[in-house]
Every structure is written in structure tokens, then in C-alpha cells.
Amino acid sequence: DEVYAAVIDGIIRSTNGFDTYEFVLGTPDNISLFTEVAITSTGRVYATISDDNGNNDDIGIWTSSNGINWQEIEVPTGVPTRRYERTTIGISPSNENIVYFLRTDGDDHYLMRYNAANGSIENRSSALPAQGGEVGDFTTQGSYDQFVTVHPDNSDIVYLGGANLWRSTNGFSNENATDWIGGYS
Numbered sequence: 112d113e114v115y116a117a118v119i120d121g122i123i124r125s126t127n128g129f130d131t132y133e134f135v136l137g138t139p140d141n142i143s144l145f146t147e148v149a150i151t152s153t154g155r156v157y158a159t160i161s162d163d164n165g166n167n168d169d170i171g172i173w174t175s176s177n178g179i180n181w182q183e184i185e186v187p188t189g190v191p192t193r194r195y196e197r198t199t200i201g202i203s204p205s206n207e208n209i210v211y212f213l214r215t216d217g218d219d220h221y222l223m224r225y226n227a228a229n230g231s232i233e234n235r236s237s238a239l240p241a242q243g244g245e246v247g248d249f250t251t252q253g254s255y256d257q258f259v260t261v262h263p264d265n266s267d268i269v270y271l272g273g274a275n276l277w278r279s280t281n282g283f284s285n286e287n288a289t290d291w292i293g294g295y296s
Contacts, residue, residue: 117146145197159198201259215254
């Protein structure tokens with residue numbers, strides 16, 4: 112009966128099938144337009160709260176082992192920490208210690224790879240697709256077309272969706288292993 116929901120104000124949790132619920136991140140008066148929550152098969156919870164309006168005290172990327180006590184995951188240098196839009200979550204099914212976070216800030220996009228086993232986080236933004244020409248660069252249309260997901264058997268095969276769909280076979284560690292799958296051209 113334990114359920115989480117990402118709502119406009121933050122993250123809520125219910126332990127009785129939503130007869131009642133409580134805010135575990137954010138509050139009803141601190142509006143954030145973009146929130147997300149994802150849970151591993153072992154129950155570790157990840158949540159993101161945007162800072163699109165500058166009014167939420169719980170902005171950022173968070174993790175919790177019990178859904179009640181939260182620890183902020185600090186983003187790497189070069190990734191905006193204030194006044195950004197959406198951050199989406201992609202947990203690796205084959206190694207749930209590996210989590211990808213995709214953040215949008217206007218026309219700029221940031222990809223981070225987090226390793227929960229050692230608490231490290233890498234900025235992999237420099238390897239985001241920038242092909243120009245017929246296919247174009249990675250774009251999310253204001254973060255509305257934005258997702259990151261990981262292949263079930265390989266933590267380095269990562270898919271990014273926006274106006275186009277992209278696949279990397281090296282976790283976007285560099286641009287040499289990235290393919291355009293489809294979308295606008």
C-alpha cells in the first residue's frame with residue numbers, strides 16, 4: 112500500500128492506498144511545475160524537484176532509503192542549481208546503483224551519471240547529441256519531451272528522448288558511441 116506521487120508541489124507518500132498522504136518533499140505552497148519520483152526494486156527512492164519559479168525550498172535531486180528521510184545529491188560543477196526547469200530520472204535495471212539524471216535549463220541540457228555505491232556523480236553533458244544539419248541537436252521542446260531510460264541488461268546503453276530519440280552505448284561518456292534512432296529530420 113506504499114505509494115509515491117510526484118505532484119505540482121513536490122513528492123507525496125501514502126502508506127494506506129491514498130486514504131491519506133503526506134508531503135515528504137516540498138509543501139503545498141511551494142509550487143514546482145516539474146517533479147519526478149522513481150523507485151528501485153529494493154525500495155530506494157529518487158526524486159527531483161524543479162526550480163522553474165524559484166519558490167521551492169526542496170529543489171534539487173534527492174534520494175531516500177525509506178521515503179521519509181532524504182539526502183540531497185549534489186550536482187557536479189557546471190550544472191545549474193537554481194532556476195532550471197525539469198530533471199528526469201533513469202535507473203539502471205541491471206545495476207540499480209547507476210542512475211542517470213537529465214536536466215533542462217532553457218535551451219541547455221545536462222546529463223549526469225550517479226553511482227550510489229560510492230556517491231559519485233559525473234557531468235556527461237558534453238557528450239549530448241549535437242549533430243546539427245538534418246537531424247539536429249538534442250532538444251526537449253522546453254522539457255516537455257524529455258526522458259532518460261537505461262537498457263535492462265547494460266548500464267551503459269542509455270536512451271534520451273526529446274524531439275528525437277538517441278542511444279548511447281557508452282553511457283554518453285563521449286559522443287563517439289551515440290546514434291540517432293528517429294524523430295524529426
